[in-house]
Each structure stands twice: as structure tokens, then as C-alpha cells.
Amino acid sequence: xxxxxxxxxxxxxxxxxxxxxxxxxxxxxxxxxxxxxxxxxxxxxxxxxxxxxxxxxxxxxxxxxxxxxxxxxxxxxxxxxxxxxxxxxxxxxxxxxxxxxxxxxxxxxxxxxxxxxxxxxxxxxxxxxxxxxxxxxxxxxxxxxxxxxxxxxxxxxxxxxxxxxxxxxxxxxxxxxxxxxxxxxxxxxxxxxxxxxxxxxxxxxxxxxxxxxxxxxxxxxxxxxxxxxxxxxxxxxxxxxxxxxxxxxxxxxxxxxxxxxxxxxxxxxxxxxxxxxxxxxxxxxxxxxxxxxxxxxxxxxxxxxxxxxxxxxxxxxxxxxxxxxxxxxxxxxxxxxxxxxxxxxxxxxxxx
Amino acid sequence: xxxxxxxxxxxxxxxxxxxxxxxxxxxxxxxxxxxxxxxxxxxxxxxxxxxxxxxxxxxxxxxxxxxxxxxxxxxxxxxxxxxxxxxxxxxxxxxxxxxxxxxxxxxxxxxxxxxxxxxxxxxxxxxxxxxxxxxxxxxxxxxxxxxxxxxxxxxxxxxxxxxxxxxxxxxxxxxxxxxxxxxxxxxxxxxxxxxxxxxxxxxxxxxxxxxxxxxxxxxxxxxxxxxxxxxxxxxxxxxxxxxxxxxxxxxxxxxxxxxxxxxxxxxxxxxxxxxxxxxxxxxxxxxxxxxxxxxxxxxxxxxxxxxxxxxxxxxxxxxxxxxxxxxxxxxxxxxxxxxxxxxxxxxxxxxxx
Numbered sequence: 001x002x003x004x005x006x007x008x009x010x011x012x013x014x015x016x017x018x019x020x021x022x023x024x025x026x027x028x029x030x031x032x033x034x035x036x037x038x039x040x041x042x043x044x045x046x047x048x049x050x051x052x053x054x055x056x057x058x059x060x061x062x063x064x065x066x067x068x069x070x071x072x073x074x075x076x077x078x079x080x081x082x083x084x085x086x087x088x089x090x091x092x093x094x095x096x097x098x099x100x101x102x103x104x105x106x107x108x109x110x111x112x113x114x115x116x117x118x119x120x121x122x123x124x125x126x127x128x129x130x131x132x133x134x135x136x137x138x139x140x141x142x143x144x145x146x147x148x149x150x151x152x153x154x155x156x157x158x159x160x161x162x163x164x165x166x167x168x169x170x171x172x173x174x175x176x177x178x179x180x181x182x183x184x185x186x187x188x189x190x191x192x193x194x195x196x197x198x199x200x201x202x203x204x205x206x207x208x209x210x211x212x213x214x215x216x217x218x219x220x221x222x223x224x225x226x227x228x229x230x231x232x233x234x235x236x237x238x239x240x241x242x243x244x245x246x247x248x249x250x251x252x253x254x255x256x257x258x259x260x261x262x263x264x265x266x267x268x269x270x271x272x273x274x275x276x277x278x279x280x281x282x283x284x285x286x287x288x289x290x291x292x293x294x295x296x297x298x299x300x301x302x303x304x305x306x307x308x309x310x311x312x313x314x315x316x317x318x319x320x321x322x323x324x325x326x327x328x329x330x331x332x333x334x335x336x337x338x339x340x341x342x343x344x345x346x347x348x349x350x351x352x
Numbered sequence: 353x354x355x356x357x358x359x360x361x362x363x364x365x366x367x368x369x370x371x372x373x374x375x376x377x378x379x380x381x382x383x384x385x386x387x388x389x390x391x392x393x394x395x396x397x398x399x400x401x402x403x404x405x406x407x408x409x410x411x412x413x414x415x416x417x418x419x420x421x422x423x424x425x426x427x428x429x430x431x432x433x434x435x436x437x438x439x440x441x442x443x444x445x446x447x448x449x450x451x452x453x454x455x456x457x458x459x460x461x462x463x464x465x466x467x468x469x470x471x472x473x474x475x476x477x478x479x480x481x482x483x484x485x486x487x488x489x490x491x492x493x494x495x496x497x498x499x500x501x502x503x504x505x506x507x508x509x510x511x512x513x514x515x516x517x518x519x520x521x522x523x524x525x526x527x528x529x530x531x532x533x534x535x536x537x538x539x540x541x542x543x544x545x546x547x548x549x550x551x552x553x554x555x556x557x558x559x560x561x562x563x564x565x566x567x568x569x570x571x572x573x574x575x576x577x578x579x580x581x582x583x584x585x586x587x588x589x590x591x592x593x594x595x596x597x598x599x600x601x602x603x604x605x606x607x608x609x610x611x612x613x614x615x616x617x618x619x620x621x622x623x624x625x626x627x628x629x630x631x632x633x634x635x636x637x638x639x640x641x642x643x644x645x646x647x648x649x650x651x652x653x654x655x656x657x658x659x660x661x662x663x664x665x666x667x668x669x670x671x672x673x674x675x676x677x678x679x680x681x682x683x684x685x686x687x688x689x690x691x692x693x694x695x696x697x698x699x700x701x702x703x704x705x
């Protein structure tokens with residue numbers, strides 16, 4: 001087999017290098033201090049600033065916002081034997097990127113929506129009972145063995161979430177097993193299911209070979225499909241999760257972007273982390289990684305064709321449908337609260 | 353039966369142990385990476401291909417950038433924004449690429465990814481018709497075909513497999529105090545999704561007696577430390593650590609572990625899960641700020657431990673400056689030389705601080 005190109009600095013094939021660093025009029029912004037506020041990730045914006053953001057974004061057509069986004073994303077400058085894409089860090093996690101994603105994914109759903117068998121199954125499940133879901137969803141079916149839960153509590157005894165939160169996987173398994181529709185709906189509307197850390201410590205301890213964390217994962221999916229997650233503080237955090245992990249997947253083919261753990265948001269990581277984070281590009285390059293560059297190791301920019309391919313898969317696999325449901329529930333609740341969707345995003349990401 | 357104060361005889365132990373040993377092929381590996389490890393410990397990621405090459409292995413990854421590596425979508429699945437079908441398809445695509453380059457052992461640096469690949473394989477084995485359905489969807493969406501790979505290996509499995517060879521042929525140092533000759537106290541923290549999801553099929557030693565990291569630690573000169581909360585989760589929890597208001601749960605789990613291991617005076621903690629590595633290392637600072645308890649036990653990935661023992665540059669190659677808990681005191685114990693003035697050098701040796 002050919003040795004892979006992790007060591008090949010010319011990955012991928014280089015085009016003619018740009019002569020000059022693109023200027024601001026070409027939507028490539030070098031000085032981040034002068035960024036328009038729709039590129040701010042600040043949670044403390046004033047009501048007036050939020051109105052300005054919304055007015056600007058609402059004023060853009062679908063084509064315009066998508067075109068501006070990709071023009072900015074693809075601006076590049078030669079650096080260290082390859083190309084550096086300076087605007088990726090400006091775009092990620094902003095109201096602008098979230099608005100682009102909403103519009104673009106809606107277009108995808110319309111374009112590729114017909115005949116999607118996975119989405120058809122989930123749409124059907126939305127209209128059926130919760131008990132039906134538990135008897136039919138693949139993860140729920142595999143999570144409860146034929147011999148059932150005997151309420152021994154082994155899962156709860158070593159559960160890290162049960163130790164620190166008002167949470168008890170044994171009771172969740174009992175509720176599921178009793179198949180009481182009202183009790184299940186109450187569970188889906190509560191904070192309870194969202195405390196699970198999905199570590200799986202419960203699974204090898206169950207004497208009946210049940211999988212409590214798998215069952216909870218299935219219940220969380222159901223909660224969002226039914227729109228019950230917005231009834232709880234922990235549940236509606238899914239709107240922030242949909243844009244954090246979903247935004248990274250959709251735009252960078254990775255659930256985490258290397259700039260996500262910013263030092264401002266992670267003061268608990270200490271002063272050494274702050275030092276590191278402020279010069280991340282230089283440290284990355286010094287160690288052979290590829291910060292916002294074409295490449296293969298950490299921080300690389302994914303090839304557009306690769307991104308397109310996985311987007312098709314996430315659409316076919318029901319990911320976009322799930323994001324649309326989360327989006328619709330959030331919009332509805334934001335309207336009820338009389339706040340913009342941008343305010344709603346920041347609210348759910350910081351409350352609790 | 354109890355023989356010589358042991359629960360099982362050696363023969364019995366050996367026979368039981370066979371249930372928890374996995375078949376690790378010598379090479380023919382497909383390499384997939386982590387979406388978090390490289391962000392915070394880029395040296396750990398960059399060292400993987402170096403070690404594969406050093407061992408002279410036959411390995412590969414995406415053959416061309418336009419059909420490149422992507423994340424497995426595992427965090428999105430466990431974070432509940434991706435249905436299982438989306439994750440099955442993402443993993444099927446990675447398996448399809450592995451098939452293109454002709455290998456049937458998937459190796460990944462991420463424990464979440466490892467758990468996801470194992471779960472996909474398990475689902476195909478347990479659920480009639482699922483393979484045919486994902487085959488159809490993959491073909492319709494991007495024209496690819498895939499087969500279920502024979503081996504799912506975490507890269508710590510590979511290091512474990514080659515632990516003696518790495519020591520005998522490449523290591524210049526051991527996990528021994530150079531001044532006293534004391535074997536260093538090594539705590540292993542195995543990622544939950546490595547050992548707890550499929551303990552018999554995919555974990556070296558199962559969930560309780562997992563040997564993947566302690567095996568490396570002892571082979572490289574250290575002394576294995578057992579402590580009450582050894583198998584307790586680090587609390588990363590996906591939505592717990594990444595949605596700020598939930599992070600207290602993560603910190604509390606790390607605190608519980610640190611309190612439990614501290615009386616055993618660990619010299620270092622070895623991890624194989626990127627998420628555990630991040631939070632066990634980084635939350636020690638916050639725990640100190642909040643409680644005044646100063647643990648500051650260096651936390652290293654197995655790649656970093658191997659790199660340091662092989663004499664690779666602590667800053668330029670291994671990247672110890674990216675740690676919250678300083679690693680230099682450990683280097684002093686082992687006798688690994690380093691130049692502190694190089695700790696904050698960037699590209700082209702530019703001094704950043």
C-alpha cells in the first residue's frame with residue numbers, strides 16, 4: 001500500500017498561491033476587533049445589538065448568505081508550505097453561521113427529502129405512542145433484554161451521574177418497563193434523562209444484560225422527536241448542542257472544532273491553557289498539525305467533496321431531520337418567550 | 353477456590369483471561385483520528401503515524417483528500433443530535449475507505465470512536481437486515497460499498513501489542529526514578545467506552561481488570577497502582593463537559609478520582625481516551641482553585657509516555673507544554689533532559705512568551 005500523505009506537505013494538490021493576503025472588501029477580515037457583530041460569539045450582547053444582528057440576517061436572501069459564507073470560508077493565504085484559511089475561525093459558532101446552516105439545511109431537506117426511508121420512519125414514529133417507540137426503536141429494543149430489569153440497582157450504584165445529580169437509572173428502567181404512556185411522557189419532559197453522562201458504566205454491571213445508557217439515549221431521541229425536550233432546562237440545551245456539534249459536523253466534518261474550547265469559556269483549564277490557546281496556530285504548526293489548513297492532522301480544513309459526501313449521509317441517516325425538529329421546537333419556544341432565536345441560543349447555552 | 357491467597361489458580365486465571373483477550377493483527381491498519389485529541393494535545397495525534405512508521409507497519413488512511421477522513425459522529429450520537437442511522441452511515445463510509453486500501457483492521461485514537469465502531473459492528477451482528485439497509489443507503493447517497501471489518505482496535509491496543517518491542521528497540525528511558533531506582537507509581541485511567549461497552553469482545557482484560565494501559569506502564573518500568581475509584585468515569589459526559597452549566601458534574605467526578613488515588617502517591621496518570629485526558633488534566637487546576645486541594649499529578653496519553661521514553665523532544669514532538677498540570681517534574685524524576693526555554697516556542701522557533 002502507498003504510504004499515506006500525513007507526511008506529504010503537498011496534501012492536497014496545491015493550486016497557484018495567492019499573491020496577497022485578501023483584504024476586507026473581499027470578505028476576509030484580518031483584524032478581528034473590527035468584526036461586524038453577527039460574527040461575535042459574545043453572550044452579553046445588548047438588546048439593540050441583537051436586533052441589529054437579526055435585521056441584517058433577515059435582510060439576506062438564502063443565496064446571499066450562503067454565497068457570503070463560502071466566499072469567506074474559502075479565502076486563503078499561503079503559509080508554511082500550504083494554505084491557511086483565516087476566516088474559518090471568524091465564522092464558526094456565530095449567529096451568521098447558525099443562520100446560514102438553518103437556511104442551507106432547509107434547502108437540502110427540500111432537495112433530497114423525497115423518498116428518504118429513515119426520515120419517513122422517524123416521521124411515522126412522531127405520530128405514534130411512546131410505548132410504540134420503545135417497542136420498535138432499534139436502540140430501545142436492544143437496550144432491554146427479554147428477561148427485563150429486576151430493579152437490583154447495580155446500574156445506579158456506580159453511576160457517576162447518580163452520584164452528583166437527582167438521577168437514578170434504575171427508576172428510568174422501571175418506568176420504561178411498566179409501559180405507562182403518561183409516566184413516560186412525564187419522564188421525557190423532565191431534566192432527568194439529560195443527566196446521564198453516556199459513559200456506559202451501567203452496561204457491564206447489569207446482571208440481566210440490559211443497557212440502561214442505551215435506553216436513555218433512545219429516550220432522549222424520542223423526547224426531541226416529540227418536542228418534549230423544551231419543557232426542561234437540560235433538555236432545551238439540545239438547541240445549543242445542535243449548533244455546536246451539528247454546526248461543526250455540517251461545516252467542518254468534525255463534531256468538535258479545535259478552537260471550541262476557547263480559554264475565555266474554559267477558565268477552569270488554568271493559565272497554562274490560556275497561554276497555549278492564544279498562540280494555537282503557531283504551536284500547532286510547530287508540532288506538525290494543520291490549523292485551518294488543507295491537511296490531515298489536527299485542525300485541518302476538510303476537502304469540500306469529503307464534506308459533501310458526509311452531508312449526504314447525515315441527511316440520509318436522519319441527522320438533518322433531527323436538527324430541523326430541534327430548530328422548530330426552539331423557534332416555537334423563542335416566539336412564546338418573545339425573544340429572538342439568537343437570544344434563545346445564548347439563553348439555553350448558559351442557563352441552569 | 354483459593355490457592356496461595358489467590359481466588360483462582362494460575363491455570364484457572366489463564367483460562368478466564370482468554371475470554372478477555374482480543375486478537376490483534378500485527379499490521380494492515382486503517383488509521384482514523386479524534387476530533388478532540390488533536391485540538392488540545394496535538395502532539396499525541398502527530399506522533400501516531402511516526403510510531404506506526406517506526407515499527408515498520410503496513411498502514412494507511414484516506415487515499416485521496418476528496419474522499420478523506422472525517423469524524424465518526426460519535427459525540428453527536430451520544431449527544432443525541434444524530435440518529436443511529438446517521439452514525440452507522442458515517443462509520444460505514446470509513447470502513448469503505450479502509451476497504452479501498454485493502455485493510456481490515458480499523459485503528460482509532462479516540463475511545464468514543466472505538467465504542468461507536470464496536471457498537472456498529474455489534475448492531476450488524478444482532479439486527480437482521482440492518483447491514484442490507486445501510487448498504488442500500490450508503491450506495492444511494494455516495495455510491496460506496498462496505499464490508500464489516502474483521503478487527504476494531506483502539507490504538508492503545510496496538511501500543512500494548514508492541515509494548516515490549518517499543519521498550520527493547522526504541523526506548524532510552526524507563527518509568528523509574530533515576531536517583532533512587534524506584535519504579536514510578538502509575539495510575540491507569542481507561543476510557544469507559546474502551547472497556548465497559550463490550551468488555552468481553554473488544555477490551556483487553558474486560559472492564560474491571562483492563563490491562564491495556566497498566567500493561568504498558570509495567571512493561572515500561574512502572575508499578576501498577578490500584579485504588580478504590582480506579583474504574584470510575586472521569587465525568588466527561590459529552591453534554592456535561594461541553595455545555596458549560598453542566599460542567600460541575602465533570603469536575604466532581606475528577607475530584608472524586610483524585611481524592612481516591614492521592615493516598616497512593618501516583619507519579620503519573622496514563623490515559624487512552626482523549627476526553628478523559630483533557631478533563632483529568634485540566635480540571636486539576638479548577639479543583640485547586642475551588643477547594644485548595646493541590647493534586648497536580650501529571651496526566652499523559654500513552655502516546656506521550658511512549659514518546660518521552662523514546663527520547664523524543666518533550667516540547668517539539670510530544671508537546672508537554674500543552675498540559676495544564678506541568679509534566680517537567682516527572683521528566684526530572686525519570687532523568688529526561690529538556691530545555692525550559694523551548695517550552696513556548698512556536699513555528700520556526702519563534703519565542704511566543
